[in-house]
Amino acid sequence: MIGMTNLLDPHAPATSPRTVDEPPAPYGDVTRSDAAFRAFLHGLPGVDQVGAEARTTVLASRSIKTTAKAWAIDTAISMVDLTTLEGADTPGTVRSLAAKARRPDPGDATCPQVAAVCVYGDLAGVAREALAGTGIHVAAVATAFPSGRASREVKLADVKDAVANGADEIDMVIDRGAFLTGRYLDVYEEVVAVREACGDAHLKVILETGELVTLDNVRRASWLAMLAGADFVKTSTGKVSPAATLPVCLVMLEAVRDFRAATGRQIGVKPAGGIRTTKDAVRHLVLVHETAGPDWLSPDWFRFGASSLLNDLLLQRQKLRTGHYSGPDHVTVD
Amino acid sequence: MTSTTRTDPTPPSPFQYAPAPESRSIVDIAPSYGLFVDGEFVDGTGEAFKSVNPATEEVLTEVAAGSEADVDRAVKAARRAFTRVWGPLRPADRGKYLFRIARILQERAREFAVLESLDNGKPIRESRDVDVPLAAAHFFYHAGWADKLDWAGLGPGPRPLGVAGQVIPWNFPLLMLAWKVAPAMATGNTVVLKPAETTPLTALLFAEVCRQADLPPGVVNIVTGAGDTGRAVVEHDDVDKVAFTGSTEVGRSIARAVAGTRKKLTLELGGKAANIVFDDAPIDQAVEGIVQGIFFNQGHVCCAGSRLLVQESVHDEVVASLQRRIGTLRIGDPLDKNTDIGAINSAEQLARIRELSEVGEAEGASRWQPACDLPARGYWFPPTVFTDVSPAHRIARDEIFGPVLSVLTFRTPDEAVAKANNTTYGLSAGIWTEKGSRILKIADQLRAGVVWANTFNKFDPTSPFGGYKQSGYGREGGRHGLAAYLKGAAE
Structure with a gap:
């Protein structure tokens, strides 16, 4: 169910070899020099913050009820990257999370499983073993997550280690320091290098939008990551506040929409951090639906990086099925 | 050139909003x-x-x-x-x-x-x-x-x-x-x-x-x-x-x-407001502003941004984005909380909108409407965009008072101002650009009672409203x- 298929060409092999040394046409030459890349990124249309917020306010007022809500809840569950990124994580907690990922609601076999389990790289092997045969992906954060403050060699070793442990999705962080000082080509080259180190694993590029601050920066960083070969652009590590917000997600969805229109390549989006309620998740799905379009409404192209969100989705799902609210003891603790 | 273009119907989205009518x-x-x-x-x-x-x-x-x-x-x-x-x-x-x-x-x-x-x-x-x-x-x-x-x-x-x-x-x-x-x-x-x-x-x-x-x-x-x-x-x-x-x-x-x-x-x-989009505008928000300007309240707004003046260098990009965006507008039951565009107020007004739209086509402008189902009963008109509009066309001069946008182009700021002011009305105008100094300069030159910058159809009791x-x-x-x-x- 969650095999990475290409929606534009469903018959294409699931892991098609890609060239990562230069951006896709028609942007092949924009990374030829620092100056050219800066001119390109700064030449992207600006984002008016007030207008972006106004748009998300209107979309957040959509009223999603009954059948639409049921569809949205199941879809959201299937898009969850169930995450634990604690210093105190153990093989036991990861195995427990994996069990929950396979069967989010133990009392209801019709409940879909989640998209992936997201852990630190050293625990990817435990997750891989616990999820064998389920189709659930193993995502590992890497590249000196969450700060990204390490030498490139260390970051690449981190990625290779996670892949070797069994991760088939890598969530990397960009070098925000380099980005904010305008060294865009350095950031780009690092993403390209990580992309290569990933091998067949899918690459999600975390922009850490809470540190980039402006929506102009979010748009530029999204384009940078997409040009460098990202499979997903992801908002946040979850360790910085604010994490995922609707305006940030709007700008990223506009970026992937425009990028596909220009290059034919579809890129996924993953808001992460701060999405805790079903209402938040449904608002994001509405945003996806009315910004990037229905093609993005699948776990192949949209994910939620979350932990507590899943339980609220399950509670709302039970409410829809039974007609009454249960309580926190009717869903499992993580 | 006279043509009525309708986009091909896309496959239905898996995400169908259930009816959410206000009681x-x-x-x-x-x-x-x-x-x-x-x-x-x-x-x-x-x-x-x-x-x-x-x-x-x-x-x-x-x-x-x-x-x-x-x-x-x-x-x-x-x-x-x-x-x-x-x-x-x-x-x-x-x-x-x-x-x-x-x-x-x-x-x-x-x-x-x-x-x-x-x-x-x-x-x-x-x-x-x-x-x-x-x-x-x-x-x-x-x-x-x-x-x-x-x-x-x-x-x-x-x-x-x-x-x-x-x-x-x-x-x-x-x-x-x-x-x-x-x-x-x-x-x-x-x-x-x-x-x-x-x-x-x-x-x-x-x-x-x-x-x-x-x-x-x-x-x-x-x-x-x-x-x-x-x-x-x-x-x-x-x-x-x-x-x-x-x-x-x-x-x-x-x-x-x-x-x-x-x-x-x-x-x-009445009004026939110009909504001016410069090539350095925040395009996605400008498109929202164009939609808000002409489709808010079915275009039954005296200060509606019914004339889109778009700089030629971004015309195609803006029109394509606008059409895609209009395709997501939800038309139907006004009491449904997810409806974006409701009904035309009267049969009389619907007849006027239809008549002027037909004049627009007859005079050589290109009409575009999204593929959308309109309710069988009631007064309805789909959101409509006319491109290839010249300032001499009636749809560029007469107030239509409906969801009909006329798209004109300009090359320089002076031309934008000249075209924006070339109307017998002067109720409102909009300017879309990331350049603050340009906003101030153009707003000064526009003969309109309200000039919005990077927004449109915003009202507040503290702000005077009226026309030239x-x-x-x-x-x-x-x-x-x-x-x-x-x-x-x-x-």
Whole structure:
């Protein structure tokens, strides 16, 4: 169910070899020099913050009820990257999370499983073993997550280690320091290098939008990551506040929409951090639906990086099925 | 080139929003309504007319038409209230009544929103989030002015004019009522208001609010009816002030009728606003602003951004984005909370929109409409974009007052200003650019009463609103709006 298929060409092999040394046409030459890349990124249309917020306010007022809500809840569950990124994580907690990922609601076999389990790289092997045969992906954060403050060699070793442990999705962080000082080509080259180190694993590029601050920066960083070969652009590590917000997600969805229109390549989006309620998740799905379009409404192209969100989705799902609210003891603790 | 392009229907999305209609059980529509004169609901002596739900053509109720004699009774009541009660009342006490009305509007907001959408056809999202809150805001704002008029910068001791005769349109029935009634009351005038023939219901509910607020009888009188009733209000000898919002054609005849009398006059008439998009604009937000500018309230907005002036270098990109965005607009049941575009207000208005759209095609512009299903009953028109429009085309000059956008291009800022100003109207304009200095320079050159920068169709009671040229004269809202209802101590 969650095999990475290409929606534009469903018959294409699931892991098609890609060239990562230069951006896709028609942007092949924009990374030829620092100056050219800066001119390109700064030449992207600006984002008016007030207008972006106004748009998300209107979309957040959509009223999603009954059948639409049921569809949205199941879809959201299937898009969850169930995450634990604690210093105190153990093989036991990861195995427990994996069990929950396979069967989010133990009392209801019709409940879909989640998209992936997201852990630190050293625990990817435990997750891989616990999820064998389920189709659930193993995502590992890497590249000196969450700060990204390490030498490139260390970051690449981190990625290779996670892949070797069994991760088939890598969530990397960009070098925000380099980005904010305008060294865009350095950031780009690092993403390209990580992309290569990933091998067949899918690459999600975390922009850490809470540190980039402006929506102009979010748009530029999204384009940078997409040009460098990202499979997903992801908002946040979850360790910085604010994490995922609707305006940030709007700008990223506009970026992937425009990028596909220009290059034919579809890129996924993953808001992460701060999405805790079903209402938040449904608002994001509405945003996806009315910004990037229905093609993005699948776990192949949209994910939620979350932990507590899943339980609220399950509670709302039970409410829809039974007609009454249960309580926190009717869903499992993580 | 004449062509009607429709995009291919795309496969249905897996995410189908279930119907989410606002319940209409909150409103209680009587089978018939009379006039509101001197604090009482009374029968009219004219022939009653029907008010129709434009989304379904269902008859909602029957409403009395005010004859000349009815209008005379209303004006006499207003005069009595002015001389005996409202004029002599302590200004702070006038303010109290306005505050009370504002609060009741908020308390009964859902009722007003549902009734407005039923009678007018506008989406509940707009009546709920725009019309009703703004109407309440106008009363709150003017309530604050009631006892501060000496400091409004209009000279010492400004005095009310007396009886105001007010005629309002059908596009924002309650909001236009608030724009007219709140400043008149705050400044100490009394009111005879004629709501539009097709949308009288929220004005009649407002009459109930006046009773609920214990407003002294005769301060607000509401006389329903069509053009003849309006004429009787405007031409009545004992009216001191006429305020009209509506078409330029009717405005002209009112100006003729009032000329040579002592009556003060403000007119808020038509528009053909330019929405100017420069190549350095934030394109995604500009597209939102274009949509908000012309499709808000089905384009039934006098200050609608009906002429899109887009810089040639980004024309194709903007039009493509706009078409994609229009494809996501949800058209249908005005009471559904997810509806973006509701019904056209009347069969008459629908006929005018159709006629002008056909003229547009005949004159050589290219019509584009998204693939969308329109309800079988009711008055509906899909969002429409005309490209290849020249300034000589009628769709670039005449006010269509519907969801129809005419796209023109320009190459330089000077050309943009020249084309934007090349209209007999001058109510509003929009500028989209990331360059602040350009906003200031262009806004200075545009002959329009309101210029929005990187936004459109934003209203606030503190901000004066009104037109240049054939868009009318006088200002409503803000400190400027008070002047229309006051005279100096010496006058």
